[in-house]
Amino acid sequence: MFIAGNWKMNGTIEQARTLARQLANQLPTGAPTTALFPPAPHLSAVLAEVAESPIFVGGQDCSPHVQGAHTGDISAGMLADIGARGVIIGHSERRTNHGETDAEIHAKVSAAMRTGIGVILCVGETREQREAGEAEAVVRAQLAAGLPDPLSGNAVTVAYEPVWAIGTGKVATRDDISTMHRMIRAWLRAHQPPLAETFILYGGSVKAANADDVFAADEVGGALVGGASLKADDFLGIITAAMNA
Numbered sequence: 001m002f003i004a005g006n007w008k009m010n011g012t013i014e015q016a017r018t019l020a021r022q023l024a025n026q027l028p029t030g031a032p033t034t035a036l037f038p039p040a041p042h043l044s045a046v047l048a049e050v051a052e053s054p055i056f057v058g059g060q061d062c063s064p065h066v067q068g069a070h071t072g073d074i075s076a077g078m079l080a081d082i083g084a085r086g087v088i089i090g091h092s093e094r095r096t097n098h099g100e101t102d103a104e105i106h107a108k109v110s111a112a113m114r115t116g117i118g119v120i121l122c123v124g125e126t127r128e129q130r131e132a133g134e135a136e137a138v139v140r141a142q143l144a145a146g147l148p149d150p151l152s153g154n155a156v157t158v159a160y161e162p163v164w165a166i167g168t169g170k171v172a173t174r175d176d177i178s179t180m181h182r183m184i185r186a187w188l189r190a191h192q193p194p195l196a197e198t199f200i201l202y203g204g205s206v207k208a209a210n211a212d213d214v215f216a217a218d219e220v221g222g223a224l225v226g227g228a229s230l231k232a233d234d235f236l237g238i239i240t241a242a243m244n245a
């Protein structure tokens with residue numbers, strides 16, 4: 001299992017340090033792979049707090065470019081340089097708020113892979129797309145367009161995050177999660193053999209109270225957690241649920 005906390009654009013540096021310290025100190029022995037994705041200005045502080053723990057740290061986005069005139073952007077190489085070991089790419093908030101296209105996401109995944117850091121590629125349908133019966137086709141298209149082909153190396157994790165479940169308190173049903181995750185697994189086996197057995201995370205309003213149910217769905221290899229990753233007890237509750245799954 002793999003549990004990732006996406007802190008989004010929340011908190012002060014002191015809050016980030018405190019949360020990272022609490023998680024590093026309280027992470028249970030035998031916990032699944034655990035990763036934190038703080039806002040970029042907090043990366044170094046969080047890296048320092050978790051340095052003695054197995055927790056790894058990543059960025060919430062990276063540029064498709066290596067360097068140059070890209071004001072405000074952060075390259076995958078810069079993330080790697082400060083000790084980040086992963087990056088979230090294609091989160092629905094970036095697709096929506098920044099108009100990120102699948103082509104840009106593809107370029108970002110390629111850029112991250114060239115630096116050797118791990119990628120969490122987010123895919124997922126909107127409410128309208130689900131209601132129109134297009135959910136699986138949308139996710140298949142996002143996988144096909146977002147992943148470099150052929151993929152060299154295997155450090156990509158896929159996160160299925162139905163857009164309508166993110167930050168809304170609405171979790172997809174266990175059946176819907178199972179159906180989508182089985183489809184993603186079959187697609188990866190057929191089209192990206194290096195990723196055939198990679199973790200497929202579920203994301204969308206996962207909390208300690210519903211984590212058991214989410215982890216019981218087919219082919220769920222962990223969770224990408226937003227809101228519930230901002231409090232140590234809540235996030236540790238999800239980690240404990242993963243250990244018991």
Ligand code: PEP
Nearest residue numbers: 166167203204205226227
């Ligand atoms: C996310 O941002 O990836 C996410 C799943 O958020 P939340 O857990 O708050 O729905």
